[in-house]
Amino acid sequence: MTFRLAYRFGCLLLGWLRLLARSSAAKDVEILVLRQQLAVLQRSSSKPAFTRGDRAVFAALIRLLSKRHRPALKLLVTPRTVLRWHARLVAKKWTYPHRGPGRPGKPEALRALVLRLARENDGWGYRRIHGELLNLGWKVATSTVWEILQHAGVDPAPQRTSRSWTRFLKAQATGILAVDVFHVDTVFLRRLFVLFFIEHGTRRVHIAGVTRHVTAAWATQCARNLLMGLDDRRTIGIRYLIRDNAGYFTEGFDAVFNAIGARVVPILPGVPRMNAIAERWVRSCRREATDRILITGERHLCLVVDEYTDHHNEHRPHRSLGQRCPDGVGEPEPPAVDGPSRVIRRDRLGGLIHEYAQVA
Template sequence: MTFRLVYRFACLLFGWLRLLARSSAAKDVEILVLRHQLAVLHRSNPKPTFSRGDRAVLAALLRLLSKRRRSALKLLVTPRTVLRWHARLVARKWTYPNRGPGRPAKPEALRALVLRLARENDRWGYRRIHGELLNLGWKVAASTIWEILQQADIDQAPHRADSSWAKFLTAQAQGILAVDVLHVDTVFLRRLFVLFFIEHGTRRVHIAGVTRHVTAEWATQQARNLLMSLGDVRTAGIQYLVRDNAGYFTDGFDAVFTAIGARVVPILPGAPRMNAIAERWVGSCRREATDRILTTGERHLRLVVTEYAGHHNEHRPHRSLGQRCPDAVGAPEPPAADDQSRVIRRDRLGGLLHEYAQVA
């Protein structure tokens, strides 16, 4: 027992003597390492966990010690693990950030532009859209266009082309003239008929005539009178005439328009929406004028529908025209209103219709 105690004291003594031969810097490094390990043990329960900062500190400190001293220290991890941490730090310094797998995402502006071109041009395939984008300065592959369309569930050009009647009317609106007949019952229970034409492009209404009996000869003559009043320039722009299948629209009536190069398009049986714009004007005229007035005769009805047509053409806003009236299409925008603006009212049909205008 005494010999063992003497041996222990001798080992401690030689250990202290060996410390005297070491530099103070090496001893300070060992103290810092041991203190940092104690700090890790104090905040870790039950298993010590090294954060990224802990690994960096230990790797940097142990790098300052010799291999023999690292092996002699009591570490929570092996020296091999510490060296691996240091290698990671070096690799992270000289390696570019990881951007993740795959190609970078497409710019949102490009995606929005591709979808816009596809929706506004239903006959354009992805190759056609690709060519348009190249002309706009976008350097992108055709496969990228195809991928964007697929992700948005947009079919290819032949399958998404809209060949409906509404699409046809929209495309040909500037050259379409529609005709229909509005009937009104007078206060004496007599039925009168109003023949009118409406231009699809501008929504301008032309009252052709008012009569108690619509005959083929009368309708044909009213068509001739309309073309004479429009003039050669506006008449040449008529490409299609849309009409229903009433008996007074005979071959003679159609011949008036085919003579100027227009094509007559009768609506299909049971499909009144093919002449929807004319039918819509009939509904507006009834709700805003004829259903609110007791009509006494032909002269009275002609006055009412002519006045309402003037209101429709000169003032009434239309959503399809950007809330402009037919006569204001292509005209400059009205001046912006302010606190000093004054608004006046003009009455039509005895105050049944109100029109408002801004004055200086």
């Protein structure tokens, strides 16, 4: 028993002598390691549980000790485990987040705005929404709008194919003016007629008049009023007038345009696409305005058609114009938007039509 105590005392004495030979920094590190272990043991009930912070502290402190002193340190885990923790910390520091293949995702503000336009305007397709976004300053592709709508379960409008006559009209659009008449039935079952002209080059619409009975004299006078209301530059630029073969388009009506050097081109029988641009505007006017309002009379129809024509000329984007409105052709493009911004809405026809603008 005496020999065993003397042996233990001798071992302790040698250990103290070894500590005297070590630097104070090494002893301080060892004390910090032991204190950290005590904190872990006090926090745990049965089995020691190391948090990420504990592992980071142990890995950093063990690195400060020399390899010669590490085996002599009493640890709850082996030094190899602590060194493995340190290797993981180093790897995590220099590992950059993985980015999946393809382009970066669309901004959430853009997705919300596209879905808002689709929700508030059920008749708009993805190209119509794309034109509205360009007017608001969002520089996005039509495919982007299509993908957002598809992902949200909104069916985009189908794309229309172009024909040879359409390509011809596009090439000659600058000097072409088209005229047509469409009817609207009032709530009292009275039929009213609207005479309008549309410029192929700018898609600008001119409402010539509204009447209950279309006569040759009335149509001719409306043509004179139109030419007197246009400036000289637009009047001289008219080279062709496209019209149908209705009885109220007489020689007197044609003479009004022949006097300014324009050639009148009646559409051929069975070829309604020769006046497709005017017919397309009639469809838009019906779908977006007149078919959704109960017209009470001639004055009411004038107000509705004039309001929709202002929307068409001043705001509505057109694919043939690069998604610009007729009055916006030639004006500078709106500034690009790179992030979230405030968009305000203006209502026309009592909220039937919505127009959006970017707040500066």
